[in-house]
Amino acid sequence: MERTSGWFKDAIIYQVHVKTYRDTNGDGIGDFSGLISKLDYIRDLGVNTIWVMPFYPSPLRDDGYDIADYMRINPTFGKVEDLQTLIREAHARDLRVITELVINHTSDQHPWFARAKKAPAGSSHRDFYVWTDNPEQYQGVRIIFRDFEPSNWSFDEETGLYYWHRFFNHQPDLNFDNPEVQAEIFAIMDYWASMGVDGFRLDAIPYLYEREGTSCENLPETHAFLKKLRSYLDEKHPGLLFLAEANMWPEDSAAYFGEGDECHMNYHFPLMPRLYLALKKADRGPIEYILNRTPQIPATCQWAIFLRCHDELTLEMVTDEDRQFMWENYSPEPRARINLGIRKRLSTLMDNDLRRIKLMNALLFSMPGTPLVYYGDEIGMGDNIWLNDRDGVRTPMQWNAGLNAGFSEADPSALYLPVIADEEFHFTKINVEAAEEDPYSLLHWMRRIISIRKQYAAFGRGDFNFAEADHPSVLSYWRSYGVENILVVVNLSQVLQSTAIDLNKPGFQAVLEDLFSGRRIHAENGQIKTELHPFEFLWLTEPRPELAVLVEDKLVLGLD
Numbered sequence: 001m002e003r004t005s006g007w008f009k010d011a012i013i014y015q016v017h018v019k020t021y022r023d024t025n026g027d028g029i030g031d032f033s034g035l036i037s038k039l040d041y042i043r044d045l046g047v048n049t050i051w052v053m054p055f056y057p058s059p060l061r062d063d064g065y066d067i068a069d070y071m072r073i074n075p076t077f078g079k080v081e082d083l084q085t086l087i088r089e090a091h092a093r094d095l096r097v098i099t100e101l102v103i104n105h106t107s108d109q110h111p112w113f114a115r116a117k118k119a120p121a122g123s124s125h126r127d128f129y130v131w132t133d134n135p136e137q138y139q140g141v142r143i144i145f146r147d148f149e150p151s152n153w154s155f156d157e158e159t160g161l162y163y164w165h166r167f168f169n170h171q172p173d174l175n176f177d178n179p180e181v182q183a184e185i186f187a188i189m190d191y192w193a194s195m196g197v198d199g200f201r202l203d204a205i206p207y208l209y210e211r212e213g214t215s216c217e218n219l220p221e222t223h224a225f226l227k228k229l230r231s232y233l234d235e236k237h238p239g240l241l242f243l244a245e246a247n248m249w250p251e252d253s254a255a256y257f258g259e260g261d262e263c264h265m266n267y268h269f270p271l272m273p274r275l276y277l278a279l280k281k282a283d284r285g286p287i288e289y290i291l292n293r294t295p296q297i298p299a300t301c302q303w304a305i306f307l308r309c310h311d312e313l314t315l316e317m318v319t320d321e322d323r324q325f326m327w328e329n330y331s332p333e334p335r336a337r338i339n340l341g342i343r344k345r346l347s348t349l350m351d352n353d354l355r356r357i358k359l360m361n362a363l364l365f366s367m368p369g370t371p372l373v374y375y376g377d378e379i380g381m382g383d384n385i386w387l388n389d390r391d392g393v394r395t396p397m398q399w400n401a402g403l404n405a406g407f408s409e410a411d412p413s414a415l416y417l418p419v420i421a422d423e424e425f426h427f428t429k430i431n432v433e434a435a436e437e438d439p440y441s442l443l444h445w446m447r448r449i450i451s452i453r454k455q456y457a458a459f460g461r462g463d464f465n466f467a468e469a470d471h472p473s474v475l476s477y478w479r480s481y482g483v484e485n486i487l488v489v490v491n492l493s494q495v496l497q498s499t500a501i502d503l504n505k506p507g508f509q510a511v512l513e514d515l516f517s518g519r520r521i522h523a524e525n526g527q528i529k530t531e532l533h534p535f536e537f538l539w540l541t542e543p544r545p546e547l548a549v550l551v552e553d554k555l556v557l558g559l560d
């Protein structure tokens with residue numbers, strides 16, 4: 001696939017785990033052949049990139065983010081040839097493939113850890129990991145998995161020492177002060193890059209180094225290493241992407257772009273919960289606040305924006321008060337709360353209300369950045385808060401109303417996790433086949449919003465500027481790129497809103513047309529006046545004659 005620079009700005013990313021998508025050998029666990037068999041479905045959704053979660057040998061105590069061998073494929077999912085086929089078949093459909101570089105830590109089952117324990121103190125092999133005899137070291141560093149781990153240190157009987165881990169105690173952190181560790185990371189990257197992947201998600205990247213007296217996060221040493229990794233990537237594998245997972249406040253997050261010499265993309269973690277806050281409070285304030293606080297980023301970089309993913313909806317980047325509000329309003333069931341977040345999918349967070357699910361997606365697909373869609377959310381899949389850890393949002397993809405939702409032919413009790421079977425979200429109702437047959441389904445609408453987005457480079461590449469609505473429940477902004485100007489107007493509230501919007505374009509006169517419904521609104525003297533239904537949103541633009549066919553199509557389908 002041609003490696004055009006900046007391709008990720010026009011990307012729409014679909015996140016998938018091989019395990020969860022489709023099982024073809026009847027063992028109850030998804031596999032590469034299954035994922036390959038569903039590539040047409042993924043392409044037809046309109047996305048153009050897939051992010052495949054870790055598929056390496058692993059005890060799977062952290063769903064594969066606990067890697068026991070970086071250079072192989074978990075045999076349960078297939079063989080390396082299957083990955084090669086996946087990449088080839090994806091590319092043949094113009095889909096790029098991003099995989100994972102989980103380099104902060106390994107599994108305790110990785111041979112490096114066994115070797116480290118046996119190696120003499122002070123040797124390079126011992127120092128592949130971070131050891132101490134004094135667990136008071138690095139005191140005050142926050143614990144990320146606070147529901148599971150009392151400390152970032154765990155005691156190892158064999159060495160009589162403590163080892164450092166920012167996540168589960170079975171995930172010892174690698175020691176980036178050791179040049180041999182760094183050399184291994186370069187080799188791992190070379191190996192997968194040579195396989196033809198289009199980029200890497202850098203898991204848990206802020207935590208690579210430890211220094212006394214600091215938070216051990218976002219350290220200058222970590223940034224220096226990333227610059228090294230990036231310059232190596234650019235030299236050896238030009239065009240490949242780094243997507244950082246740095247769950248930080250905007251200023252610290254933006255630092256992972258460096259001066260365009262660290263990561264190409266980074267998730268906008270602080271924006272995500274504020275989309276939910278704004279909706280529940282019927283107040284655009286939280287979104288305005290965080291976007292105003294977001295620094296300009298280098299022109300060659302891009303935010304990755306998302307509504308949900310495989311983890312809990314994290315509330316680390318909000319105030320205590322907002323976290324409490326989110327918990328009370330989106331997770332009244334204590335069981336749904338985990339660590340500092342909520343383990344639910346989009347549709348259950350939205351009480352299965354299609355208007356709100358669409359509104360959240362309309363924000364996702366029009367805010368500044370590259371959108372990510374979490375598998376299953378495009379059909380409104382439910383979750384299961386009674387499963388362990390974050391498993392409730394990682395259940396099998398629902399393809400049809402048959403055995404195991406069409407995910408697997410295995411005995412239902414042999415599935416890696418049960419399919420969703422509660423009354424409201426039962427897989428017999430919510431599945432791809434049913435969604436295909438219903439012209440008003442979320443799935444059809446998702447395909448439509450994605451296809452509309454793809455016609456305007458402004459969404460991925462354009463400037464972002466707020467327009468001023470006279471009511472706090474109405475959020476409005478411009479996305480502009482060259483001749484494209486799109487005005488997004490969103491009613492965050494559940495009541496009808498009459499609103500006047502100052503477009504911040506003095507004297508602007510035009511007929512603006514909604515890209516979804518074809519509804520027309522006149523802008524006069526730099527203002528529009530309109531009425532918005534509960535949770536209604538508009539993507540307004542000056543009509544382009546070449547889009548007439550699309551408008552017709554829309555009117556015929558009436559999928560609003």
Ligand code: NOJ
Nearest residue numbers: 062065066167203204311
């Ligand atoms: C971030 C991943 O998203 C999460 O699923 C995982 O548990 C942690 N990194 C630790 O690897």
